[in-house]
Amino acid sequence: MKGRSTYNAARTVAKAVENHFAQHRGDALQRGEKVLAPLPQASVIESVIDAAFWASLRREEGISPKISLAFLPPELAGQPLLFEKPLPLTSGVLTKLGPGVERAGIHLGVWFEKNELFIWGTTLEIQSYSFVLDVPEPGLLVIKHRRIDRYGKFANVAVLKGDQIKIIDEQSSSLPKCPKLLTSLLGFTDPASWNESVNVLVLLAVSMRAHGRGGTLLVVPKEGGSWRDSIVKPMQYAITPVFPGLANLMRQDENERNRSFWQRSLRREIDNIAGLTAIDGAVIISNQFELLAFGAKITRPAEALPVEQMVVTEPVVGNKAIVVNPAQHGGTRHLSAAQFVHDQREAMALVASQDGRFTIFAWSPCENKVHAHRIDTLLL
Template sequence: MDSAAFILNQNFIDDLWNRINALDSAFTPFEVFDTSAPRGVVPSKEHLASLLDAVFWTSYEMEEGTAVSVSLIFRKPEQGADTFCFDRPIPLSPKSLVKLGPALENPRAHISVWPDEQGFLKVWGFITGSDEFITYDLWVQGLGPGCVLITFGGKSLAALIESKAVFVDTGILMQAILPKITHGEARGRADLETVIRYNSLLFIAQAMRSHGHGGTVLVVPEGSNWQQSIRHPVPYTGGASFLDTSLENLQPSSAQLKSQKGFFDFIKKAFSKRHNKSALQREKIKQQCSRIARLTAVDGALLMTPDRYTYCFGAKIEAIDPTPSAFELQALKPIEGYAKTPLNFSDLGGTRHLSAAQFAHDQPEAIALVASQDGDVTFFTQEAETGDLVAIQQAELALLHEGLSGALWNISLITKMEGLNNE
C-alpha cells in the first residue's frame, strides 16, 4: 500500500494509528529485559499527522548550506541527567526544527514533543542519545530529503519517501541476507553468531551512509575464490579483524529454542546493559563496524568475511562472466506488499552499483553492499533456489536507525523465520 505523502492520505494515517495501537498491546522483546518499562503513549491521529508532516518538510530544508536531519520523540516532559527542558516550550513547526536540528546531530539528540493544555504540539526540550538508546515512544526520524522513518516501541513501522507513504517490512532484506551468513550446520535454527553477523552488517551499512563518501563492501565466505573477481595488485591488502576481544561462544539450549521468549531469555545475558562484559563486547563490535565502514571511503571495494575479518580495501572488481546490458535482475525493496520487479542491468545506476552487481553475479555465495553519497543503500545477492540476481534497493529503511531497539526486533524476526512460535 502507498499513498500521497504530501497530503498525508487519511487512510494511511488511520492504518498507521491502528498498527501503533496493535503493537502497543503486543509482546515486545523489551519485556524480557525490563517488565516494568512503560509503554509509549499513542498520539491522536491529528497529532500523528502533524508530527510526520513537520519532520517531512524539515527534511527538505537547508541550514547554512547543510541539509537538516532531525529526530523527534513524542514524550511527556521530564527532568533527568540526559534531558534539557526549555523554560518556554516552542511551537512545533519546520522552522523551529530547522533551527534546532544542526545543534542536535553528531552525537544525536532527540527533539521531544508533547501537547500543551490547549492541545497544541510543543517542543519542550531534547533527550541526549547513544548507541544503547532504547525508546518505547513514537519516534520520527528524518533520514534524508523527503525520507522519514516512523518507529514505535523500537520497531520501524512506516516511512514517507518523497510522494509515497509506505509500510516497512524489514524481513524482506533479512530473508535475502541470512542464507549467505549462516553456517551450513546452523541453517534451520536460531544462532547467536547469525544475529551478530546480520546486525553488524547493518551497522556497517549505516556507518557508510553516515560518512557520506559512498562505498562498497563485498562479504565473501572464508576460503572462497573471490580473488578471481578482483583486479591485481590490490593497493591496500594485508588483513585485520579490528576486534580486540572474542565473543563468548554462547548457544541456546533445545528448550530455549522452542519459543521466542525462551530465545530472548538466552540472549538476555549477551544484550543486557547490566552485563558489563557483554556491553563491552557489544561496544567493541560497534567500533569494529565503524572502522570497517570508514575504510570504504577509499575508492574501490572492501572485502571481508561474514565475521568481519577484512582482507583488503581499495579493490577493483573484475568480471569473470561479463553481464550483458540487457541482463535482467530482480529488484526488491523492504516495503510491505512490494513484489519483485524485473530490472535491466544497465539501469542500476553508477559504476559502484554495476560492479557490485557483477561481483554478486560471479560469486553466488557473496553479498555486495553499496552506499551512495546521497544515502541510498543497495544490497546485491544471488538466490540459491532460483539463481536470480537480486537487488534490494532503498535498504536504508531496514538499517538499525533504532539503535539497540532495532537489534532486538531483528532477533525477534530471526527467531520467527527460524520457525519458533510464541509461548
C-alpha cells in the same frame, strides 16, 4: 489534536503508522514487556509530521534544520533536559531549536495536554517503541521506533519525501532466501541484539552510506578461497595477516559487550572498515569480520558467464519484484557486485551509491538469480 494538517502526506500515512505501533506494542505486551512508550494516535502522528515537514523547508541562518522528535512524556525519558515553559509544536519553534539539537541521539520530547501538542525539552533516552520522527534534510521525514532491545539502529516505519510515501513492508523478510541483514534491518522478527553478527553488517551499511562517497563491501566465507578467482591479481591492498580488530571484539564475552567501552570500540572498528569503502575498489571481509583486503578490483573468471538478469526488490508496501539486466540498476559498481555474487554464491555484496542508494546483492537459489535488495529506506 486541533486543526488539520496542510501537508497531505501526513494525513495519508497517519492511520497506517498508528496501526504499526498498535500491532507491535500489543505483541510486546503479550510477550511480557512492561516498560513501553505510549501509543501515538493518528491525530498526533499527523500533527507532528505536519509541523516537522514545514520546519524542514525553513532555514535558520541559512541552514535547514536537522531534528529528531520523540513522542513521550518527560517521566519516561530517563534524565531529560526540561524547559521551564513548554514550547508549542510549530514549524517556527522547531526551526529555531534545530541548530542546538541536530547531533545524533538528541531528541526533542513531544507530549500533549488539553488536546494541544507541546515540546517539553530534550532527551537522550527513550522507551522501546517510541514514535520517533527524524528530519535529515529538507522535505525528507523518516518515521521510526526504538527496538525492544534498545540497542543498534532504530527500525524504520515509513519514509516521506515531498508527496512520495514509502511504508516499510513487514512481510519483506519472508522473501525466499532473504538475507539475514535485511531481516535485521526490518526489525520484525525476534529482536536482534548488538552481539549478533547481522547487526554488525547493519552498522557497516549505515556507516558506508554516511560517508557519501559510495563503496562496495564484499562478505566472503572464512573457509575456502574461491572468491579470489573473482578478484584481479595481485591485490594492491591485501592484508597479511588478516586484520582481526572487529573479529576480536565479536569474540568477547557477552558481559563485556554490554559495556560502553566495548560499544565505543565496536563503532570505531565499524567506521574504520566502512571508511575504507570510500577508496576505489571493494573492501573484503570474512563472514567472521576479519579484514582481508581493500581497494580490490572485481573481475569475471575466465570460465564464468556474464550476469544477464537479476531480481530487484525494495521492502516497501506496493513494491513488486522486477527482473532487469544489472546494467539497468546502477553503474559499474552495481554491475561488478552482481557479477561477483553470480560467480561466488556463498558471498554477499553491500553497495552504497553516492546519491544515497544502498543495495544488498545475494544469491537466491529459489529464483536461481542474483537478488538485489534496495534498502536505502531502511538506513535513513
